[in-house]
Amino acid sequence: MANYRTRLRNIGCPELSINAAKEKRRTTGKGPNQVKKPRKAEVSYCPDYPIGETKASLELERKILLLEVKKKNQPLIKAKMERTFAYRRQEIIQDMPFITEFQDRWPALFxxxxxxAEFTRITTVPLLSRIMSKLDHYTNQLMKVFRKKGGAAGHKMSMIVAAMDKNPTVETRRECILKALCVYLNGNPENxxxxxxxxxPGAMRAMEEKVMEIYVIRHEGAEPTESPEDVGIIIEGVEVLxxxxxxxxxxxxxxxxxxSLNLTYPKRPEIHV
Known part of the structure; x- marks a missing residue:
């Protein structure tokens, strides 16, 4: 067992070969200084290609997928995305492409x-249903914690959750809880x-300067409790969704x-919602 990992690396196990010194010098031009490893809950971090598939065959599948995206053939898109998961994942882990480059190659992911579906492939956990159910489950307990907080942070959290009384919808409640949690963690939800x-004026320019942000577009004079006209995500100054x-x-x-993109968590604590 002493050389078990070496044997796996020699036969091409991706999760080990990506951390080999030779591979890191090839992809980065430098010696190894960081170990690429799964996050918590990542089950399929860097999987092998499906049996019978090669890099060339999966690249062909990717090109076919690009055509199906233009046709908006959803059943075939889902099947192709499932089939090319390992190829896409190895590309993300090994090559670390810029967001614009990856969008061009894999538009169906966005x-x-x-x-x-991609999150479920990586973790075996459904993304949206799990997060929303847990957020709703812990809402009452979080509210009790927020009420005990004093000082300026406690006052700010009270102002945030007050919107729940004006508009008692589930969407408003979830938004207020998340923003109050940012404040509780000594962050600023506006960041x-x-x-x-x-x-x-200058809204688009401000968005382009953001590394990671959720933007909310509201019409002029709108109350904070009103439904937004649009909600989207900025990564590396690019609107991805x-x-x-x-x-x-x-x-x-x-x-x-x-x-899905193997991004590094931003260092600001308010991002860790």
Whole structure:
């Protein structure tokens, strides 16, 4: 067993070969300084290709998938995304492409349904239903914790959750809980969930400067409790998703993007919702 990992690496086990010194020098031009390893709950971090498939055959599948995306053939898109999962995952882990490059190669991934499916492939856990059910389950307990918080943070959380009384919808409740949780963790929710007015000058320029953000578009004069005109996600200054309906859904989808694209968690604590 002493050389078990070496044997696995020699026969081409992807999760071990990506951390070989030779491989790191090939992809980065430098010696190894960081170990690529799964996050918590990642079951399929860097899987092998399906039996009988090669890099060339899966690249052909990817090109066929691009054509099906244009045709909007959803059943075939789902099947092709499932089949090319290992190829796509190894590309993300090994090559670490920029978001714009990856969008061009895998446009089908950037939808709510496919991100949910990709997250399930990686973790075996359904993304949206699990996050929403847990958020709703712990809402009352979180409210009790928030009420005990004093000082400026406690006052700010009280102002945030007060919106729940004005608009007692499940979407508003979830948004308020997430924003209050940011404050409780000594963060500023505005650094993570940013409201923009439709006619606000410089809004697009401000978005392009963001590394990771959920943007909320509201019409001029809208109350915070009113439904937004659009909710989307910015990564590396690029709008990767839009029409996400509400803030809580945007948070869940962003969580799926972090796993699906193997992104590094931002260091600001308010992002860790």
């Amino acid at each position: 939808s709510e349904s496919e991100l949910n 993570f969930i940013k409201d923009y007015v439709v006619v606000e 839009q029409d996400l309906r509400d803030v809580a859904n945007g948070c869940a989808v962003l969580f799926g993007l972090i796993y």
